[in-house]
Amino acid sequence: MQNWYMLPNPVSEEALYDSRVMREFAGVxxxxxxxxxxxxxxxxxxxxMKARELGAEMY
Numbered sequence: 852m853q854n855w856y857m858l859p860n861p862v863s864e865e866a867l868y869d870s871r872v873m874r875e876f877a878g879v880x881x882x883x884x885x886x887x888x889x890x891x892x893x894x895x896x897x898x899x900m901k902a903r904e905l906g907a908e909m910y
Contacts, residue, residue, distance in 0.1 A: 852866070852873055852876065852877065853897070860894055863893055864886060864887065867879055874886070
């Protein structure tokens with residue numbers, strides 16, 4: 852979603868709280884759990900994708 856909508860990390864976190872469609876796409880259920888946050892989830896995932904050169908496959 853970040854790549855498609857060109858969202859910086861903090862905005863991606865906010866989008867998961869604000870958009871039901873993005874939560875459903877990402878598989879995030881806020882029923883009793885917080886959305887993934889920038890520092891502990893989103894940023895490490897982006898670094899992992901970059902290290903494994905997976906980002907180019909998404910375009």
